[in-house]
Amino acid sequence: xxxxxxxxxxxxxxxxxxxxxxxxxxxxxxxxxxxxxxxxxxxxxxxxxxxxxxxxxxxxxxxxxxxxxxxxxxxxxxxxxxxxxxxxxxxxxxxxxxxxxxxxxxxxxxxxxxxxxxxxxxxxxxxxxxxxxxxxxxxxxxxxxxxxxxxxxxxxxxxxxxxxxxxxxxxxxxxxxxxx
Numbered sequence: 001x002x003x004x005x006x007x008x009x010x011x012x013x014x015x016x017x018x019x020x021x022x023x024x025x026x027x028x029x030x031x032x033x034x035x036x037x038x039x040x041x042x043x044x045x046x047x048x049x050x051x052x053x054x055x056x057x058x059x060x061x062x063x064x065x066x067x068x069x070x071x072x073x074x075x076x077x078x079x080x081x082x083x084x085x086x087x088x089x090x091x092x093x094x095x096x097x098x099x100x101x102x103x104x105x106x107x108x109x110x111x112x113x114x115x116x117x118x119x120x121x122x123x124x125x126x127x128x129x130x131x132x133x134x135x136x137x138x139x140x141x142x143x144x145x146x147x148x149x150x151x152x153x154x155x156x157x158x159x160x161x162x163x164x165x166x167x168x169x170x171x172x173x174x175x176x177x178x179x180x
Contacts, residue, residue, distance in 0.1 A: 001177065002032045003107075004068040008075025008086035008121070010040040013155055015111040015147035016118075019166070020074040022157040026167040028174050034068070036061065039085040045092050058092045065093065066100035070177045071134075074109045077121035082128070094132050101132040105177045109142040109166070111150075117143030137176045140169050 005023060009016045024033045041057055043049060065071055075086055094101060108125055110118025122143065129136055142165065144150060150159035157163060 111144035
């Protein structure tokens with residue numbers, strides 16, 4: 001089984017990127033994890049560019065997501081919502097002829113320095129993927145609050161209870177993916 005992971009942050013020391021990197025070690029043994037290219041790699045969505053032809057980066061990203069058994073999105077919350085770069089990437093990929101989100105099992109995770117752990121970004125992503133007909137797993141939810149306290153000096157997620165909870169969520173996601 002193969003899952004792709006999209007990180008909504010582009011910050012060098014991103015807590016969400018640290019969570020995403022930890023997924024390989026926390027996922028069930030028979031799950032392969034691939035982290036997708038940065039959302040910053042895509043131009044700002046522009047219908048004029050689309051009319052001239054989809055950028056190759058968008059086409060390749062859509063093909064990778066489409067071929068995966070599941071999509072995991074790990075994102076911070078910006079201004080009570082989805083980071084602009086992630087929303088831009090979703091907008092591009094959603095305009096592909098064979099829109100890869102339709103029916104795709106999707107798992108959301110978020111981490112933030114605040115006490116809500118990115119809950120509002122997850123809520124807004126749920127709204128977006130309802131329209132795109134993504135198949136979102138509802139529970140258990142992973143929102144990592146006070147993420148800065150759960151990282152080691154090496155910048156990696158080292159909080160054992162958080163890692164254990166994420167591992168349990170990934171087991172549940174595996175069951176969700178196979179329950180099609």
